[in-house]
Amino acid sequence: MLHRGFRRGLSPLLAIIIGLIIVIVAGILLSQLYFSYASTISARPACSIEYVDLVAHPDGSGTLVINLKNTGNIRIVWLWLDGSNIGSCYRYPYTTAYGGNTNIPPGSTGSMRCTINSGITPGTVYTATLRVRFEDDSMQQYSIAARARSL
Structure with missing residues (x-):
């Protein structure tokens, strides 16, 4: 009710x-x-160059190795090296062509290996510019110098 x-x-x-x-x-x-x-x-794109090593071979060629650490919080996707006496070397993103997979996540270390065909003399200092592109399309530029050492 x-x-x-x-x-x-x-x-x-x-x-x-x-x-x-x-x-x-x-x-x-x-x-x-x-x-x-x-x-x-x-978002903080940043990296640091850990070491640069240039080895001069007896025939005048050389091998340049650059090791860098991604100290930021954005993935590195592209590396480009350009120097007056050493030419150009690059690594593109997400591919095994052109020197390997550039994809360097935050906190990780990656390397870049460049073969220089001629003109490398032991004891000479060579300079170059390294451009690093991050996943957010920002880019940073670093100047590097390496003294060629013999094998």
Whole structure:
């Protein structure tokens, strides 16, 4: 039997549970939005050159090895070396052609090996410019110098 003026509605407990669910879902969505913006703002492309080694062969050719560490939080995808006496050498992303896979994740170390056909004399210092491109299309440029050593 229904009494006049009596209305049926949600129980107070059920209303509180629904309210909590709405607040929790809204909090999760807002935190995901915040962290996606924060990661975009805090993107830090950086690397350091660990060592450069140039070996002069008896026939005048040489082998240049550059080892670098990705100290940032963005993947390295492209390396290009250009020097006046040593020519050009490059590594492209995600391929085994042109010297191997350039894909150097944050915190990892990678190397670049260049073969120089002629003109390398032991004891001579050679300079070059290393360009590093990151996954966000930013680029950094480093000057390197290496003294050729004999085998």
